[in-house]
Amino acid sequence: MASGGGGDEPIQIMGAGLSGLAAAIILAKAGKEVHVHDIREDSGARFDGDFQGLENWTSDIDFLDELRGWGINPDEFKVTPFHEVDVIHPDDEITRAWSPKVAFRVIERGTAPHTIDQGLKRQAIAAGAQIHYNSRVKPEDCQIVAAGPRDTSAVAFGEIFETPLPNHVAFHFNDKLAPGAYAYLIVIDGIGLICTCLWRKQKKSERFLNETIAWYDQHYPELNRKPIKRVGGKGDFTINQKYTIDGRHYVGEAGGLQDFMWGFGMRYAITSGVFAAKDLLGEMTYDSEVRKKILPTVITSVSNRWLMNRVGDRVFKKIAVNWHRDQTKRQDGLPYIANLFRPDLKRKIVYSLFGRWMLKKVTTDDGRTVHRLPFRKARKRDVWDPSTEAQKVKEQWKQIRRGGATTSFGEEE
């Protein structure tokens, strides 16, 4: 069993990703001896240059101000703020969501110096934390478990490419291209990412990516894609019976702290890492802080996911239209999205009556009871033949791959 961390004994953290490094920064800055262990060769190695959106809608506090308040410096990694996004409706209409506030920021994941992973790693090391890569430890020997996803509730696949298009983000509601979820386009400084998220398990899932890319080639002709590589990964969404067990704090996706609706998990990961560190410093109780500050939003996202699982393009269209109407009324598109994520009585009831029953009770290898969002089965409507354009995209990728380009997920995943 891990010892408390209240004294001078070294603190062991399992996982040098966002949540583990955030915890390490706080603890090392407070003068603790901190050891972070990761099974991979570097922080960010789970990703490979993917762009991700750091949301700014689950709280009224700007996330970068929150980071600074905790002593984490966001200037250590590249951040590109966005006030607007193309909203692509299921019938291909494109409207623009806009906010006078920074709605979200795009950061890069991976091992390059400007990624968020490396930015946090530098700060942890500068504060005195020791990071051990290719190091395998047992959860029982750690005070913080920050090892990311274990199982699969959903997956995302993307292609990274060169493009002359200026910085741009598009958010795409389309149940054919992205079953139960959404697809997106992100362009930052000449590099683009087209990604599709699948909340239903599919055979030959790469066809969804090819079809999505074909859609963007057709509707954004100025993209002029030159593919570099394909990337992807899984998400693990669980509600846990306990967040602290035998003095061990489960943070980030290892604690199931994810956005069940859309997978915006980075903010929860960093926040939970900070809370776990503050618990070890005697400043708060991790389990109750998670239940007070993070879980209500996560539970709201479970209700949203339950509702999303029941609908298709007709309701996605309604959401896109209502979002635009609300923005016209308020002259701000952010409150509509913020309200989707903020806890309210309606969603609390949906969670109690329906949402929680869609989760599957499982016992993890380390003996914890969690309720996991199962990776749903495909529906009849997910079976379709690829378009001619998507087949050309597939052929193009085959050629590029023969030239040595990499893909970080199996073709049949």
Ligand SMILES: Cc1cc2nc3c(=O)[nH]c(=O)nc-3n(C[C@H](O)[C@H](O)[C@H](O)COP(=O)(O)OP(=O)(O)OC[C@H]3O[C@@H](n4cnc5c(N)ncnc54)[C@H](O)[C@@H]3O)c2cc1C
């Ligand atoms: C393709 C994709 C796109 C995404 N896009 C977004 C987005 O746009 N916005 C957003 O907010 N979120 C997004 N997410 C979710 C986000 O990446 C995660 O929520 C976040 O990384 C979770 O942080 P974490 O610290 O829990 O895990 P990670 O940051 O993944 O860190 C976990 C670390 O633990 C290590 N590890 C694993 N097993 C062990 C072990 N046994 N022992 C030691 N170390 C171990 C791993 O190597 C890794 O370094 C996306 C996820 C995917 C897969």
